């Protein structure tokens with residue numbers, strides 16, 4: 001936050017810490033509930049204003065949700081989101097995300113630019129999944145992944 005030219009207050013710091021320490025892309029209300037436990041004087045309006053300031057200064061971005069709400073993410077590296085109908089938003093692993101963006105291909109991107117009359121310097125994807133349900137991950141995947149890293 002210190003490098004973003006945003007005045008650092010205790011409440012802003014607490015909101016940022018709460019946002020940066022989770023992968024669940026919380027709503028303003030969820031962050032308010034989390035931070036209020038440490039900072040009882042916090043108001044929901046302050047959380048809204050703080051999140052707006054984070055978005056404006058590039059500390060966080062907004063993720064529109066099919067359920068109508070807005071979720072926030074302090075992870076600013078390019079990554080693809082999957083939004084589920086129940087409101088949850090998940091990060092797609094980077095290797096899969098870059099394959100999805102690449103799958104758009106230069107021809108399709110060029111045709112979209114000409115037919116929509118826009119230029120697309122950078123593309124980010126938010127996939128909305130309808131009617132899906134969660135399935136348990138195959139067993140042993142985690143061990144295989146950490147073995148690969150070793």
Ligand SMILES: [Zn+2]
Nearest residue numbers: 073075079091
């Ligand atoms: Zn994310």
